[in-house]
Amino acid sequence: MAEFIKALFLVVVAEMGDKTQLLAMAMASKYKVKQVMIGVLVATVFNHALAVAVGSYIGSLIPMGIIKMVAAISFLIFGLWTLRGDKIDEDDEKKRKFGPIVTVAIAFFLAEMGDKTQLMTIAIAADNSNPLVILMGTTTGMLIADGIGIIGGAWMCRHIPEIYIKWVAGVIFMFFGTLTLYNIAPAWMISPLYIILYFLVLGVFIYIFGVKLAYHGQACDIVLANENSEGEVG
Template identity: 40%
Template sequence: MEAFLVSTGVVALAEIGDKTQLLAFILAAKFRRPWPIIAGILVATLVNHGFAGALGAWLTTLFEPQTLRWILGLSFIAMAVWILIPDKIDADESSLARYGVFGTTLIAFFLAEMGDKTQIATVALAAQYQAFFSVVVGTTLGMMIANVPAVLLGDRIAEKLPVRLVHVIAACIFATIGIMTLLGAGERFGF
């Protein structure tokens, strides 16, 4: 349960102001059809985070527990720093309209998530908790918590959300997880 809750919370916070949330705003404004957009986000996130979770689980087989602890701890601290850097959306990620609303959202979100903060976080969380299903479901739920309101409410909430404060809170959570990992909090998981 801890893996699910931490994964959900961390990704929901990390996603605020992220380029995929900006993409959700753009798609909602462009198409004005929220349900195919939401479905595209869900499918793209499940597939993307499924691959990321599998990679995280696989990494636990490659490294000794002590080495993995250092890799994960430093990765979480790096995520804390990275989350404080504002994202920008690439113009080509929102120009896929020829695939319809669902297809455009699916392709754009999948590509936007490649190497994104939340994908890297999913890899690290899956390796940290060794709970593939809980982490993937949690990170996917976190993405949906952040992006569904962006699709449904669009610009009405974008201007009222203290994005910088949310990023600082998420960075503090990532840093805390990283420090706790370095200090041995993951020993119950074998590293």
């Protein structure tokens, strides 16, 4: 149960402002919410099943110490990635040759390939021994996160600045990454000098990705545009 909750929680955090959440929001302006969520479910099951399989295979080959080191660094990267945010292009939404569910599933599956949540699923699966539980947790997390974006996006945009959500999510990832590094680091590295250097370097990267290179406002732009278009139609 703990593995399920951890996988679910980390995916919900990772998906906040992620490209696939933005895509789900955009798709909700064209299709019914039920159709979008079914398409997201189908795509996520296939995509994350592949990720879990890869992660489990890697976990059986590589020593656990190396896996934990890679996982820690990955969480730091995911944190910076979250601060920077994602954007979607018109190419992510095109090719509507099929029905709504198939269209959403194909677009979502392709957008998720190599995306943050897929890579994180690989990292989680490599560090755990129950792939089915991880798959169930990450899939449930994706549905919750995208459901929040589609259904509650307008409320969040009116009451919670988008940048706050991104920074909270990013800090959570960097906390987990830092904690893992602390637990596996040799004793000689746990000294004030190395700790200060670590946070200085991390602070520089946070400034670069969270301030200089960050994408701002796209999630709320999509949600509010959808809301305005629905109002005009009504």
